[in-house]
Amino acid sequence: MLVRQMFITSIILGGFAIIGSGMVALTYSSTEERIELAQREALLRSLHELITPEKSDNDLYHDVIEVTDKALLGSDNPVQIYRARKHNKPVAALLTPTAPNGYGGAIKLLVAIHYDGTLAGVRVLQHHETPGLGDDIEVERSDWILSFNNHSLNSLTPSQWKVKKDGGTFDQFTGATITPRAIVQAVHRSLNYFQQHRNTVFDTPSLPREVEHHE
Amino acid sequence: MSNPSYQDIAQQGLWQNNVAFVQLLGLCPLLAVSNNTINGLGLGMATLLVLVCSNVTVSLIRHWVRPEVRVPVFVMVIASFVTAIDLLMNAFMHDLHKILGIFIPLIVTNCAIIARAEAFASKNSPSYALWDGLMMGLGFMAVLVVLGAMRELLGQGTLFSQAHLMFGTGAEWLTLTLFDDYQGFLLAILPPGAFIGLGLLIAVKNWLDQRQQQPSRSPQAAAQQANA
Numbered sequence A: 001m002l003v004r005q006m007f008i009t010s011i012i013l014g015g016f017a018i019i020g021s022g023m024v025a026l027t028y029s030s031t032e033e034r035i036e037l038a039q040r041e042a043l044l045r046s047l048h049e050l051i052t053p054e055k056s057d058n059d060l061y062h063d064v065i066e067v068t069d070k071a072l073l074g075s076d077n078p079v080q081i082y083r084a085r086k087h088n089k090p091v092a093a094l095l096t097p098t099a100p101n102g103y104g105g106a107i108k109l110l111v112a113i114h115y116d117g118t119l120a121g122v123r124v125l126q127h128h129e130t131p132g133l134g135d136d137i138e139v140e141r142s143d144w145i146l147s148f149n150n151h152s153l154n155s156l157t158p159s160q161w162k163v164k165k166d167g168g169t170f171d172q173f174t175g176a177t178i179t180p181r182a183i184v185q186a187v188h189r190s191l192n193y194f195q196q197h198r199n200t201v202f203d204t205p206s207l208p209r210e211v212e213h214h215e
Numbered sequence B: 001m002s003n004p005s006y007q008d009i010a011q012q013g014l015w016q017n018n019v020a021f022v023q024l025l026g027l028c029p030l031l032a033v034s035n036n037t038i039n040g041l042g043l044g045m046a047t048l049l050v051l052v053c054s055n056v057t058v059s060l061i062r063h064w065v066r067p068e069v070r071v072p073v074f075v076m077v078i079a080s081f082v083t084a085i086d087l088l089m090n091a092f093m094h095d096l097h098k099i100l101g102i103f104i105p106l107i108v109t110n111c112a113i114i115a116r117a118e119a120f121a122s123k124n125s126p127s128y129a130l131w132d133g134l135m136m137g138l139g140f141m142a143v144l145v146v147l148g149a150m151r152e153l154l155g156q157g158t159l160f161s162q163a164h165l166m167f168g169t170g171a172e173w174l175t176l177t178l179f180d181d182y183q184g185f186l187l188a189i190l191p192p193g194a195f196i197g198l199g200l201l202i203a204v205k206n207w208l209d210q211r212q213q214q215p216s217r218s219p220q221a222a223a224q225q226a227n228a
Helices: A002-050 A144-148 A178-203 B006-016 B027-033 B037-060 B067-092 B094-103 B105-109 B111-119 B126-156 B169-174 B191-213 B219-227
Strands: A064-067 A079-086 A089-095 A098-102 A105-114 A119-126
Touching (some): A002 A105, A079 A178, A089 A178, A098 A178, B027 B037, B027 B105, B027 B191, B037 B067, B037 B111, B037 B126, B067 B094
Antiparallel strands (some): A105 A119
16 A cells, blocks of 8 residues: 555656656757857857957857966866957957956956957956956946057066056056956966967867857 | 635735745845846746746646655746746846846745745645735845845946846836946945845835834824825
């Protein structure tokens, strides 16, 4: 009798598990494409903000490689580098390094570097900095992040690649030095990476895009 | 609650037994996400949808589920709906989904939802359960939106900023900047602001309730109320 009860109960439980996961599977398969599209659109929007669509004519989203360089790109995980080209000539590389030492943990950046080594621009993709203090790194909140534009390893000496408080060129925020310092350092390291690896960055064939690499 | 009326259920959900004000459930997402109006609205809508779906489903299956396994079954129902809604939001409100992040999947752990399944939906017919889910969800959403609006207004001097994340690019006009050049009251946006804000809102609710309960005690107050 007890065994029978247990049997029925487990059938019921199993039945609901099947129905529930069936529903999830159905939603997953019907939204999969739309989600990928949305992710691609969101990424392309931020890429195109730095390298405007008319500057390149290649498929930015697919022209991507992954590299791992903890020292210069700030992450143990592979870092994506998108390549912008026009008439098959390299225009710029868009790196996605991490500034590991933000006040609220890692800050994910998008750093666009022209082929000649000057910065096309920097944007913050993801951060956990203090609202109202550290989040002035967002382009929607202040122009600070634009102060990187057109700088390069040649335009400033290594000791100038610092916030003003440390004797460099870049402003810090009132009450928040750690955040800007982390970003200045990360951008500087990205430029160094680009200088050392420029040819490899543009010559390595793209990744196949079957496997998605999103965090 | 053998024979609840729709009006009773509405009153319970929206005011007397409000999830956030009275039951004090689901506070983790409530406090974390209510730093602006649109975030509050987004999470509120997702929670409302989950609550309605789970209430109706639980009510429909209430005769088949044995009492010994009802909790795992409810959890499974809720988790399935949450995952589905998470996927849908990711597909159709991608940017908002990125902001709300972990708090969408965490709706599964919002005690308010399993509490309604256990205390109400499993004992009532689907139409009552639907209404209850709707009212409880609306009550929760209202608190999220009001708290979000309060914090956003104090912290940033705006209302409905980032409305385009929810309603598409045509909705930027919804954003109201009430004070230009406002320096911002940082505390309101930081977590302590959420606790203080919620505390104040609960205090206001209790004050309103008390005033309503004892108008007859002081004739003066009654007269004043009549005048008003």
